[in-house]
Amino acid sequence: MDWDEFAEWGTKISQWAAEYHKTLAERPVRAQTRPGDIASQLPKAPPDAPEGMARILDDFERIAMPGITHWQHPRFFAYFPANAAPPSMLAEFLVTTIAAQCMLWQTSPAATEIEGVMIDWLRQALDLPDAFTGVIQDSASSATLSAVLTMRERATGFTGNREGLNAKGNLRIYCSDQVHSSIDRACWVAGIGQDNLVKLPTRGAHYAMDAQALEAAIAADRAAGHVPAGIIAVTGATGIGACDDLEPVADIAEREGLYTHLDAAWAGAAMICPEYHARFWPGVAGFESIVFNPHKWMGAQFDCSVQFLRNPQAQLNTLKIEPEYLKTSGSPVTNYSEWTIPLGRRFRALKLWFLIRAYGLDGLRARIRNHVAWAEEICDAIRAMDGFEIVSEPILSLFSFRCPGDDARQQRLVDALNDDGRIYLTQGLHEGRKVIRFQVGQFDTTRDHVMMAADVIAEVNSTLA
Structure with missing residues (x-):
């Protein structure tokens, strides 16, 4: 061609x-x-x-x-959602055309410098303190793995990479029972092991990690000779949107000297709206690492995950490796490949630059606010259906429900709805029962699209025996 x-x-x-x-x-x-x-x-x-x-x-x-x-x-x-707003798609056309490998500043200075500015734009949008900087990762899974590796190295005095984990003791990481499976996988890959991921019970309307249980687990582990390494909190967990109370978790981590990571992959985008801060964001400044995905609710073309770091040095000490062929001579520069696990890097920052300029923060906020309002509205419509039960109330734009019948019938309804084709839902498991998840977040959805789903659910449910 x-x-x-x-x-x-x-x-x-x-x-x-x-x-x-x-x-x-x-x-x-x-x-x-x-x-x-x-x-x-x-x-x-x-x-x-x-x-x-x-x-x-x-x-x-x-x-x-x-x-x-x-x-x-x-x-x-x-x-x-894995959204793709048109301006971010156009940016990806350009990135694909240029086809630059942006692993170092010198391999594309524009990619590195625009990335740094986009991280700071988003830091301001989320109202994080000036001290935070960060890096664009491919996904929240990679950011979480980077944080878990940093927890491991910090707890071993940055000797694990060199010496291995033999004789380092059982490194322990703490989280709630609501976290995404990527946390489990990160512990596998980091060599910490599933048995050393301590999952704690939740409480309250937002299903927050029990702070007293967290303190007790850390104390028990220290008494048993284990090595507490870090705490992973969540804002907007995948199952039902669980949100931890960040302030007490950060306070415990500071007292215990533990590294912290916050998984806000989905819900972090909503924090560009100041009115949600009082409910979900107090204490966020106390976390060492925070991840959110602009490729979810904000509208950036997949893949684009931002990891904020209060002090990047610990992650650099964990991941940086600099053979001669990757050294940059001259003035000091940032090489983001030293902040992440992959060496190769795409020019992901360009789609953020296009997206934020094309809509402005106000335009992006309006979409998120609409989605939250419409989720509450359709939740009430489903609540009013005969025999239906709202299992978890809306947390931002996510809620869960059950139709009349046992767990098998919940799955039958999900399968029938998806075979029907007019809407797409998925199932989940909450407190031992199967639930049906409903999340509003597609970039161009309208109230009519959302409310139509209630009619479809009622119609399809009526056809099941």
Whole structure:
């Protein structure tokens, strides 16, 4: 393909993209294919001869598109959103075109310097103290793993990377029983082990970690000869939106000398709205590491996760490795690859620059406020349905409910709704019972899209025996 052909096909694909988004509401939200349907249509071996782009795109439409679940669909109420606002998509076009590997300042100074400024813009938007800096990660999982590794190294006097974990004792990390499974996986990968992740009970309307239980667990571990290493709190957990009381957790960590990480991957975006601070944000300044995902509720094209660090030196001491071929001569500069696990880095900051400028913080705040209001409204509509139960009240834009019947019937309703195609929901487990999650957060959803879901739920439920 030459560059004239590239321009021709690039124009056609842009036109296809615009039409796709304009007609997206007409498609079923979740892919309606069965396992193996897509793979069975692909050749068993790669082609030896080149094929034309027209044929390739025809096959994309015919084979791939039926197997796509439409995350940008306005009636996507499952999981948490992975939004893609148009300006961030255009930024990704440019990033893909430039195709820079931005591992060091010298490999693309603009990528490094724009990243630093975007981190500070977001720090201001979330009202974090001036001392916080940070880095863009691919996902919250990577940020959490980086924090857990830092907890491990700090607790071992920064000797674990060099000496291994033999004879270091049982390193213990504390969290609530509401945390995302990425916390478990981080403990696996860091060599700390599942048995040393201490999950504590929750209490109150926001399902916050029990501070007294936390203190007791740390004291018991010290008495048993274990090595407390860190505490992971959560604001807006995946299951039902659980939010820890950050102030007491940070106070305990300071008294005990433990490193802290806050997982605010979804709900952190809502903290650009000052009115939510009093309920969810007091004490946040006491945390060493905080992660939130602009690629969720804020609208940045996936992937784009921001990790704020109160003092980056501990994470640099954990992750920085500098062979001769990666050294930068001359004036001191920031090399963000030393702050993260991967060496290679994409120019993720560009989509934040485009997104924030194109909408302004006020435009982004308006969307989040609407989603919260509409979640409360549809929650009340479902509450009014005969035999339905609201299990967890809305925390920001997430709540859970049950239809009449046992756990098996909850799953039958979820499956029937998703097979119907008009909306997309997922199930969860809370206090030993299966629940149905409902989360409002797709970037371009409207009140009509949200409220339509109540009618669909009632209609589909009426068809189940």
